[in-house]
Amino acid sequence: MTATRSRYFGDKQFYKRIFTVMLPIVIQSAITNFVSMLDNLMVGRLGTAEMTAVSVANLLVFVYNLAIFGAVSGAGIFTAQYYGKKDHEGVRNTFRFKLLVAAGLTACAIALVLLDGQSILALYLKGKGDAAEAARILELSYGYLKLILIGLVPHCLTQSLSSTLRETDKGIPPMAAGVSAFTVNLILNYVLIFGHFGAPRLGVTGAAVATVVSRFVEFAVVAVWTLRHKALNPFIVGVFRHFRVPGELAVRILKKGLPLMLNETLWAGGIAFLEQCYSLRGLHVVAACNINNTFFDVFTVGFISAGVAVGIITGQELGAGRIREARESAPKLVVFSALLGVVIGAVYFAAAHFLPYLYNTTDDVHRLATSLMICSAVFFPMEGILNCCYFIVRAGGRTLITMLTDSGMLWGVQVSTAFIISRFTEMPIVPFYALIQSLIVVKGIAGLLFVRQGKWAVSLVKEE
Numbered sequence: 001m002t003a004t005r006s007r008y009f010g011d012k013q014f015y016k017r018i019f020t021v022m023l024p025i026v027i028q029s030a031i032t033n034f035v036s037m038l039d040n041l042m043v044g045r046l047g048t049a050e051m052t053a054v055s056v057a058n059l060l061v062f063v064y065n066l067a068i069f070g071a072v073s074g075a076g077i078f079t080a081q082y083y084g085k086k087d088h089e090g091v092r093n094t095f096r097f098k099l100l101v102a103a104g105l106t107a108c109a110i111a112l113v114l115l116d117g118q119s120i121l122a123l124y125l126k127g128k129g130d131a132a133e134a135a136r137i138l139e140l141s142y143g144y145l146k147l148i149l150i151g152l153v154p155h156c157l158t159q160s161l162s163s164t165l166r167e168t169d170k171g172i173p174p175m176a177a178g179v180s181a182f183t184v185n186l187i188l189n190y191v192l193i194f195g196h197f198g199a200p201r202l203g204v205t206g207a208a209v210a211t212v213v214s215r216f217v218e219f220a221v222v223a224v225w226t227l228r229h230k231a232l233n234p235f236i237v238g239v240f241r242h243f244r245v246p247g248e249l250a251v252r253i254l255k256k257g258l259p260l261m262l263n264e265t266l267w268a269g270g271i272a273f274l275e276q277c278y279s280l281r282g283l284h285v286v287a288a289c290n291i292n293n294t295f296f297d298v299f300t301v302g303f304i305s306a307g308v309a310v311g312i313i314t315g316q317e318l319g320a321g322r323i324r325e326a327r328e329s330a331p332k333l334v335v336f337s338a339l340l341g342v343v344i345g346a347v348y349f350a351a352a353h354f355l356p357y358l359y360n361t362t363d364d365v366h367r368l369a370t371s372l373m374i375c376s377a378v379f380f381p382m383e384g385i386l387n388c389c390y391f392i393v394r395a396g397g398r399t400l401i402t403m404l405t406d407s408g409m410l411w412g413v414q415v416s417t418a419f420i421i422s423r424f425t426e427m428p429i430v431p432f433y434a435l436i437q438s439l440i441v442v443k444g445i446a447g448l449l450f451v452r453q454g455k456w457a458v459s460l461v462k463e464e
Contacts, residue, residue, distance in 0.1 A: 022309035024171030029301045040294045044359040053140035055290035056124045063268040064109045070264025071101040072163040074257020079167040084319030091235040095164045097245045102156035124279045140204050147208035151215035158219040173225045181218030185210050259399040266407035270415050277422035281429045288368035299348045303340045303384035311391035318459045327457045341384025349377035375434040382444045389447030396456035405446045414439045
């Protein structure tokens with residue numbers, strides 16, 4: 001019994017370390033998602049069409065955000081290990097790499113939206129519903145998306161810098177930047193969406209303007225702090241003298257990081273494709289899915305932040321050469337994430353019965369959103385396990401495996417099943433959604449098997 005306990009549960013110091021890394025991430029993510037939820041609720045007060053327009057546009061923004069996350073995370077595997085090794089030049093080079101890749105992805109995203117954005121948005125508005133309403137939603141959605149493009153540049157810079165700070169144990173400044181940005185976003189949403197304090201009532205346009213301004217505020221806060229504390233952030237000294245990254249390091253980052261970036265992009269694309277499959281059941285389904293997704297993002301902050309902390313801690317252990325300690329920590333981290341999922345899932349299940357009614361929409365949408373939230377809540381523990389396994393395996397640079405088990409299985413199992421059901425059956429949306437959600441069990445089992453094998457536990461920087 002004692003041996004089992006020591007294998008799956010850590011001591012106070014173990015959990016103290018987790019929470020030290022995790023809490024700043026939780027706070028920033030919670031504030032980010034809570035303010036995003038309030039933003040969504042404010043738009044939702046305008047009506048179902050406005051809410052649907054913003055939610056569809058944000059699906060494309062979601063794919064971009066995950067592509068950026070994957071790009072900086074790929075280099076971040078090396079950042080955490082270089083930091084564990086006390087190699088500041090290595091950290092500096094990985095930061096340069098992040099900037100270059102994030103800038104390239106941002107340019108591609110802007111070009112894609114300007115060239116073909118309307119056609120992509122229209123794919124989500126082909127379900128049952130009024131044609132005139134669908135046309136109005138498309139117009140609102142594209143107008144919102146074009147304004148959001150302005151904020152992509154500061155966002156990609158912020159993600160590059162904030163991720164580096166977190167990977168070097170400076171999680172508070174990115175958290176403070178996030179708090180500042182989303183406070184500004186919340187205030188401007190209230191003022192511009194509804195036209196308070198003499199401002200014009202801009203509706204959906206006001207929501208976009210508020211988001212863009214908040215992106216610039218977030219970047220300004222994190223950049224100023226970093227530049228004013230160079231002694232704490234030696235990687236920033238001389239980092240802008242040039243943007244050359246040693247070829248050998250760039251190849252190694254690409255080898256490990258490209259599968260990760262592709263994984264995040266494919267995963268986000270897979271989620272967006274699932275939403276498109278659900279949308280074929282009607283415009284009311286798009287609205288209900290938006291409500292579920294909004295609250296899902298808020299409630300899953302806990303175990304997603306735990307996963308990020310797991311990746312940072314595991315990466316630092318591996319970079320410092322503590323391979324055995326990293327392996328022994330893995331089962332404890334998985335159990336911690338699973339229990340966190342149980343607790344959060346129970347709360348989400350209870351909240352499903354009243355939160356959807358905060359939106360100004362139809363009773364059908366309210367009831368459907370409640371059903372979708374209940375379906376999601378049931379699988380929170382498995383979501384926690386899957387998220388933890390993903391970050392553990394990724395920390396050791398096993399990015400090809402993470403891509404195959406994450407986005408590979410998403411497209412091969414969930415997306416393919418959803419495509420068939422949405423196009424060739426009349427299955428109602430609730431059992432349709434529940435079936436697709438249940439398939440994450442397959443991914444969870446695969447993740448546990450890879451963690452148990454222990455082949456992920458390698459140092460990527462020991463030979464330098």
